[in-house]
Amino acid sequence: MNRHFELELESLKTILIKMGSVVEENVNNALQALLEHETGLAHKVIENETRINSLEIEIDNAIIDLLALQQPVASDLRFIIAAQKINNDLERIGDHAVNIAESDLNLLKIKPLDSMLEIPKMVVTIKLMLHQALDSFILVDPKMAQTVLETDDQIDNLNRSMATEVIELLKSDKKTIECGLELIRISRNLERIADIATNIAEEVIFYAQARVVKHHAEEKR
Amino acid sequence: MIKKRNIIGALVVGITGMASFAVVASIVVIMVNIIAGGMDTFSISFLTESPKEGMTEGGIYPAIIGTFLRVIIMTLVGVPIGAVTAVYLSEYASSKSKFAQMIRFAVNTLAGVPAIVFGLFGLGFFVQFVGQGMDYALEGGSGLRWAQPNLLWASLTMALLTLPVVIVSVEEAIRAVPRELREASLALGGTKWQTIRKVVIPNSFTGVLTGGILAISRGAGEVAPILFTGAAYFLPHLPASLSDQFMELGYHIYIMATQSADVEATSGIQYATTMVLLFCTFSLNFIAVVLRYKMRKKMH
Amino acid sequence: MENGQIRIQVKSLNLWYGEKQALENISLDILTNQVTALIGPSGCGKSTFLRALNRMNDLIENVRTEGEVLFEGINIYDKSVDAVELRKKVGMIFQKSNPFPKSIYENVAYGPKIYGIRDKKSLDEIVEKSLRQAALWDEVKDDLSKSGLSISGGQQQRLCIARALAVDPEVILMDEPASALDPIATSKIEELIFELKKQYTIVIVTHNMQQAARVSDYTAFFYMGELVEYDITRKIFTTPSIKHTEEYVTGRFG
Numbered sequence: 001m002n003r004h005f006e007l008e009l010e011s012l013k014t015i016l017i018k019m020g021s022v023v024e025e026n027v028n029n030a031l032q033a034l035l036e037h038e039t040g041l042a043h044k045v046i047e048n049e050t051r052i053n054s055l056e057i058e059i060d061n062a063i064i065d066l067l068a069l070q071q072p073v074a075s076d077l078r079f080i081i082a083a084q085k086i087n088n089d090l091e092r093i094g095d096h097a098v099n100i101a102e103s104d105l106n107l108l109k110i111k112p113l114d115s116m117l118e119i120p121k122m123v124v125t126i127k128l129m130l131h132q133a134l135d136s137f138i139l140v141d142p143k144m145a146q147t148v149l150e151t152d153d154q155i156d157n158l159n160r161s162m163a164t165e166v167i168e169l170l171k172s173d174k175k176t177i178e179c180g181l182e183l184i185r186i187s188r189n190l191e192r193i194a195d196i197a198t199n200i201a202e203e204v205i206f207y208a209q210a211r212v213v214k215h216h217a218e219e220k221r
Numbered sequence: 222m223i224k225k226r227n228i229i230g231a232l233v234v235g236i237t238g239m240a241s242f243a244v245v246a247s248i249v250v251i252m253v254n255i256i257a258g259g260m261d262t263f264s265i266s267f268l269t270e271s272p273k274e275g276m277t278e279g280g281i282y283p284a285i286i287g288t289f290l291r292v293i294i295m296t297l298v299g300v301p302i303g304a305v306t307a308v309y310l311s312e313y314a315s316s317k318s319k320f321a322q323m324i325r326f327a328v329n330t331l332a333g334v335p336a337i338v339f340g341l342f343g344l345g346f347f348v349q350f351v352g353q354g355m356d357y358a359l360e361g362g363s364g365l366r367w368a369q370p371n372l373l374w375a376s377l378t379m380a381l382l383t384l385p386v387v388i389v390s391v392e393e394a395i396r397a398v399p400r401e402l403r404e405a406s407l408a409l410g411g412t413k414w415q416t417i418r419k420v421v422i423p424n425s426f427t428g429v430l431t432g433g434i435l436a437i438s439r440g441a442g443e444v445a446p447i448l449f450t451g452a453a454y455f456l457p458h459l460p461a462s463l464s465d466q467f468m469e470l471g472y473h474i475y476i477m478a479t480q481s482a483d484v485e486a487t488s489g490i491q492y493a494t495t496m497v498l499l500f501c502t503f504s505l506n507f508i509a510v511v512l513r514y515k516m517r518k519k520m521h
Numbered sequence: 522m523e524n525g526q527i528r529i530q531v532k533s534l535n536l537w538y539g540e541k542q543a544l545e546n547i548s549l550d551i552l553t554n555q556v557t558a559l560i561g562p563s564g565c566g567k568s569t570f571l572r573a574l575n576r577m578n579d580l581i582e583n584v585r586t587e588g589e590v591l592f593e594g595i596n597i598y599d600k601s602v603d604a605v606e607l608r609k610k611v612g613m614i615f616q617k618s619n620p621f622p623k624s625i626y627e628n629v630a631y632g633p634k635i636y637g638i639r640d641k642k643s644l645d646e647i648v649e650k651s652l653r654q655a656a657l658w659d660e661v662k663d664d665l666s667k668s669g670l671s672i673s674g675g676q677q678q679r680l681c682i683a684r685a686l687a688v689d690p691e692v693i694l695m696d697e698p699a700s701a702l703d704p705i706a707t708s709k710i711e712e713l714i715f716e717l718k719k720q721y722t723i724v725i726v727t728h729n730m731q732q733a734a735r736v737s738d739y740t741a742f743f744y745m746g747e748l749v750e751y752d753i754t755r756k757i758f759t760t761p762s763i764k765h766t767e768e769y770v771t772g773r774f775g
Binding site: 005 | 711712731735755758759
């Protein structure tokens with residue numbers, strides 16, 4: 001019916017997808033840099049952050065215009081609200097990717113450990129989670145979003161075992177203290193990325209099915 | 222309080238109902254009276270024969286034709302002049318124009334002038350002034366052709382009488398054309414005249430027609446203006462030219478009732494003639510009502 | 522304000538109805554192929570301003586105009602300018618759809634016919650093209666001989682738009698074109714406006730602020746005969762510069 005408005009919604013979605021792919025690329029680069037000790041990639045991640053920031057502002061403005069000029073309702077309104085939150089989420093994921101990249105660079109300055117402990121496992125899962133979260137948004141697929149929610153527990157467990165493992169490590173060898181702290185920091189950032197990917201999945205479910213799944217809101221009701 | 226209000230309400234319904242009933246009842250009484258009096262005399266031959274035996278027998282054929290001719294000429298003259306005046310007044314004249322105000326004043330005054338005065342005016346102006354002038358101009362003053370009552374002068378006098386009715390009803394019809402339609406035409410780059418010709422007139426046409434018919438039916442029933450300007454007591458033949466006198470239905474009734482040799486003997490003819498005249502007038506009014514209804518339907 | 526090609530330039534326009542001043546010193550540029558919305562409370566002068574752009578106010582007695590309205594570089598209030606010629610280029614759509622009580626075909630062909638186009642084939646082409654442009658062709662193509670009054674209100678308004686397009690104007694003035702229509706018919710008109718602005722310059726008066734927000738590129742806020750603020754629509758509805766405008770668009774007064 002209202003084709004003009006639909007075109008504008010479509011272009012909001014397109015730019016948000018673009019934002020998502022830039023962020024995902026940054027996360028992947030940061031993680032690759034981490035696993036393969038690539039300084040170049042880590043620097044690239046840090047440089048790319050400005051691009052993410054300007055995209056965030058662009059999306060913010062588009063959302064304000066749509067709200068002010070088109071008075072969206074129902075699924076259109078849910079989409080725009082979800083888009084606003086996802087925009088915010090992606091920007092934060094971008095920040096965490098930068099944090100990881102900085103830690104990468106720190107790790108390279110000191111002597112890294114032979115083992116990254118649980119981190120390689122976390123990386124695999126998080127890449128998948130983030131990708132699925134973004135795909136569920138692009139395809140409006142609440143089922144896929146649901147699997148993201150379910151994977152989050154794995155990351156939490158891995159993060160917890162990371163902590164104990166690093167403590168063990170520190171107890172055994174005091175020289176590893178700097179390296180251990182960086183690893184904790186990285187693990188923490190990864191855990192945050194997973195959390196935010198979960199948030200994105202929750203927004204997709206809100207937009208697609210008008211269900212509020214965050215904070216176990218449905219179970220409480 | 223409620224009771225009092227109810228009583229007033231009932232009273233209002235009663236009084237207005239009675240008044241309406243009185244109107245309808247008097248029409249019915251008149252109609253019944255006329256039909257009862259005229260039915261015996263009325264026949265097809267009454268419509269197709271001339272009066273006979275010193276107008277105590279026979280039909281009213283010449284009077285019907287005379288009335289018909291008079292109405293036609295009156296309409297051909299009065300309606301176009303009236304319609305054009307109405308277009309000028311409603312479309313072109315500004316409300317502040319002195320000229321337009323003068324026309325309006327003249328129209329209103331004309332509407333209030335008694336019919337007999339029109340008759341006298343017709344006699345003085347058309348017959349004695351214009352008619353004599355024409356005789357001088359055409360025949361050097363020797364003959365007497367136009368300077369006497371005839372069909373033309375009677376019809377023109379009638380046209381004058383109906384002019385205010387035509388002007389007022391046509392103006393009303395033109396005003397009823399929604400402003401939006403005129404604006405639509407003007408906004409498309411139509412000129413004022415194009416707008417009047419293609420939008421205003423077509424959309425007020427039924428209104429103009431209704432006005433014309435009402436004016437005709439008003440004119441058809443009038444007798445006074447033709448008393449001195451063209452109606453004849455009795456003529457054995459039909460009018461052959463505009464300068465001939467003619468018989469006329471209304472006038473026929475008048476003379477039968479007042480100047481007939483035997484008023485009692487002709488009462489049947491009088492009733493039947495009245496019946497014919499009323500039938501004609503009612504038909505015209507009926508057509509006007511139908512047209513007006515159609516116009517309303519078209520507008521909404 | 523963004524740069525664009527100016528189609529109509531209004532300079533210090535003043536207008537009086539008798540003694541009462543209805544427009545005070547209005548200056549504003551209307552840009553080509555843009556939709557300019559005029560908003561403001563009733564009696565603020567927005568409709569008067571709109572009708573000043575094709576001299577429809579001429580039809581009202583006692584109207585006096587001062588200042589300039591430049592269209593194609595010429596002040597349309599110059600003595601030498603023929604309002605009839607002007608209105609061919611600056612068309613108008615009214616609040617109440619006003620098709621003539623004629624067939625759909627005759628409605629659209631009215632303008633071309635009064636300009637002297639008689640050729641049946643050219644008229645057919647113009648009628649079809651205009652009805653297509655007004656997104657009405659598919660709905661009426663099989664009964665072009667039906668009365669223009671027999672179709673729905675929304676279709677009638679689109680018929681009026683087709684009729685205005687048939688004379689190939691450059692600017693289309695719309696005076697609350699959707700105020701009498703239901704939401705579906707309204708959004709069809711709004712959709713149409715997006716299509717039309719590719720070819721025409723549109724000025725629209727609307728009481729419906731959301732409509733102004735949705736359809737226009739520029740918005741002018743009028744109050745008491747004065748132009749309070751004129752800016753990009755996005756700006757007017759997100760960060761107006763003048764408090765008065767903010768109060769009006771947020772519904773706090775007026």
